[in-house]
Amino acid sequence: MSTTEHHHTDDAPRGDALPGPRRRRCCESGDGTRRGVGAGRGAFVEPALLAVLARSEGYGYDLVRAIEEATGGEVVPDAGGLYRLLRRLEEDGFVTSAWQDGGSGPQRRSYCITDDGRALLDHWIGHLEERRRALEVLIGAARGASTAV
Numbered sequence: 001m002s003t004t005e006h007h008h009t010d011d012a013p014r015g016d017a018l019p020g021p022r023r024r025r026c027c028e029s030g031d032g033t034r035r036g037v038g039a040g041r042g043a044f045v046e047p048a049l050l051a052v053l054a055r056s057e058g059y060g061y062d063l064v065r066a067i068e069e070a071t072g073g074e075v076v077p078d079a080g081g082l083y084r085l086l087r088r089l090e091e092d093g094f095v096t097s098a099w100q101d102g103g104s105g106p107q108r109r110s111y112c113i114t115d116d117g118r119a120l121l122d123h124w125i126g127h128l129e130e131r132r133r134a135l136e137v138l139i140g141a142a143r144g145a146s147t148a149v
Contacts, residue, residue, distance in 0.1 A: 047124035
C-alpha cells in the first residue's frame, strides 16, 4: 500500500501501517483502536502541525501562529491542545523536542518532525485527499438535489 492510500476498516491489514514497531495511522490511537479524526476544523490540527514542522522546526506558541498563517486562518489551534498534541506525537515518535536557551528569556522547547512524522504526514495527505473526494461527491449530490426541487 502506498503512503497516500487510506483504509478505515477495522480489519485492514496491519502491514499497511507506518514503518517501525506498530506505528499508528492518522485515524488510530496509540493502542491500535480507531480514534475519531475529529470534527470541524479541529480535525485538521494534526496534519497542519506536521506540515508546518516539515518546513521548519518551531516553538510551541510560534507553531500556533505558523499553523494559522499556513492555513489562511482556517485552522487556529488553542495552545493547550497544541501542547497536548505535541506531547502525544513525541511519545509516538513522530516529533522530537529539545530545550533551547532563550537568550535573555527562559528556555524554550523546540520541536522537530522525525522521518516517521513525515510518513504520518504523507498518510494524512492521502486521508485528506480521500475526504476531499467524498466531499466533492456529496456537494455534487446536494447541488443536484436542490435544483431538482
